[in-house]
Amino acid sequence: MRRLDASDPGFAAAFDALVNDRRESASDVSADVAAIVARVKAEGDPALADYTARFDRFDLDASGWSISKADCAAAYAALAPELRGALDLAAERIRAYHAAQRPEDRDYRDAAGARLGARWRAVDAAGVYVPGGRAAYPSSVLMNILPAKVAGVERIVMVTPTPDGTVNPVVMAAAHIGGVDEIWRVGGAQAIAALAYGTDRIAPVDVVTGPGNAWVAEAKRQLYGVVGIDMVAGPSEIVVVADAKNEPHVIAADLLSQAEHDPTSQSILFTDDGDFADAVAAAVAHVIPTLGTAPTMQASWAEYGAVIVVPNLADAIPLCDRLAPEHLQLAVDAAEADALFGQVRHAGSVFLGRQTPEAIGDYVAGPNHVLPTGRRARFSSGLSVTDFMKRTSFLALDADALAAIGPAAVALATAEGLPAHALSVQNRLKPNSP
Template sequence: MRRLDASDPGFAAEFDALVNDRRESASDVSADVAAIIARVKAEGDVALADYTAKFDRFDLGASGWSISKAECAAAYEALAPGLRDALNLAATRIRAYHAAQLPEDRDYRDTAGARLGARWRAVDAAGVYVPGGRAAYPSSVLMNILPAKVAGVERIVMMTPTPGGETNPVVMAAAHIAGVDEIWRVGGAQAIAALAYGTNRIAPVDVVTGPGNAWVAEAKRQLYGVVGIDMVAGPSEIVVVADAENEPHVIAADLLSQAEHDPTSQSILFTDDGDFADAVAAAVAHVIPTLSTASTMQASWADNGAVIVVPSLADAIPLCDRLAPEHLELAVDPAEADALFAKVRHAGSVFLGRQTPEAIGDYVAGPNHVLPTGRRARFSSGLSVTDFMKRTSFLALDEASLAAIGPAAVALARAEGLPAHALSVQNRLK
């Protein structure tokens, strides 16, 4: 864990090192992923069965390729009532938030009399990747599938590995709630390739979303253009801006909520009180051994944790913008949180006030928890309904509006040395 103080002479260089720290996987899997993609494209289901037997120790031919809707419904009914209610609450809130994102079509006439506009339509099919094993998160099922449903996607396909044939009943229940159309027992880069190119069993999709390991992320990167993707996500991040009015153990838990995801996750505290900074660091050290994810948190906090003391909390905001974090907590009084938020330019999602922990956004708040990492919040946004839609512009001219703007098009076409363009317009001008 690094402790930085903005008043120290070497702070600028130390903070630069923190900003530029690359926490992506050091292993280069691009060649392996390219080979997997090429084989799936060439061999289809045969390659998928081979890779599933190799990596997941599961025989698709003998045990079945898919998980049925009936199996998902049964998993839902078998859930403990409290957990079932929690999933339904999360789904209701996620669905409502994303329904409010639906864009409106536009259709209007401009001053030249031209009819102009844009029309939004959902893609035909979307694929959602859901990791298996330890990282099997039902919340990610809801966060990825429900926006696609709200957008109007007619076919939603879920790909999830089932190591040793084991399924996660809570993930299956979440798939039932979300209303997924197909679930295939295929994981890894091969699953992304199948979604992109299709096989005899699995029809291709138009957009692929969802988290995964380095192989899955690299497959999405390589197949972008064949299909649309949500993003290439890296390790989780949280930045907390907090004053000394907070309880140190509360802020410590907020920092650890992301540290427990992965040893490469990053947790950073900004505060204007040095004693509070030390108290939070001590609380982190105290809490870690008490939780089941201690080994992951310890590695993450030791390698990527930071506590930064600044002259004022307002001074923290430009530094936060340089980090462009996935999650930003402003753990201060509501009025101050709003004032600080007004100055924030770059963050995936912002949590305002002392009673808004980042973890609430991972589950039941409503906004999507699929967010840009690795400083990508400088130029990209979290998953939304528009990731499952595309906008088509349209225009219509009559003789008068063509006469008003056509000559300019002819002049520009000739200037660019494209005489057929010019002729296409000129032929219609009276």
């Protein structure tokens, strides 16, 4: 863990180093992924079966390619009531938040008499990647599927590896709640390639979203353009801005809630009180060994954790903006949280006040938990309904509207050396000429 003080002479350089930390895997899997993608494109299902046997030790032909909707419904019915209720509440709140994201069509006539507009439609089919093993999170299933469902996508396909045949019943229950249409027991780069190009069994989709390991992320990057994808995601991160009126152990747990995701996750505290900073650091050290995710938290906190003392909390905001964090928690009184938030330029999602731990946003708040990482909140946004839709602009002119704006198009086309463009307009400006 780094402890920085904004009043130290070396602070600017130390903070620069923090901002430029490269936490993402440097392992170059691009050649491996390119080979897998090319083989799935060429061979289809037999390639999927071969990779799945090799990587997941699972025989698709012998044991089944897919998980049925009935099995998912049964997994949902078999959940403990408290957990089922929690998933239902999460789904209801995620649906409600995302429903309001549906964009409105436009269709209007302007002063020149031109009819103009934009029309939104869902994509035909969406594919959602769900990791197997440790990172199989039912909450992520809901966060990826429900925006597609709200968008109106008619075919939602889930792909997930089932190593050694293992399936996660809570993930299946979440798929049931989300209304997945197909679940295929394939993972890795080969699953992304199958979604993009299609195989005999798996029809292609238009958009692929969902978290995955380095192979999955690289496959999405390579297939970007063949299909639409969500932003390539890196390790999770949180910045907490807190004053000394918080209890140190409360803020410590907030920091650790990101640290437990992955050894490359990052948790950073900004505070205006050096003693509080030290108390939080002590609380972190105290809490880590009490929880089952201690090794991951310890690795993340030791390598990437930071506690930063600033003269005033307002001084933290420009520094936060340089980090453009995925999650920003403003653990101060409500009015001050609002004031600080007003100054924030770059953050994926912001949690205001002392009673709003970031973990609420991972599950039941409603906004999407798929958020830009690695400073990408400077230019990108969390997953939304519009990621599963596309906009078609349209134009209709009558003869008068064309007469009003057509000559300018002819002038510009001529200036650009595009005579057929000019002619296609001119032909209509003189409708009686041959």
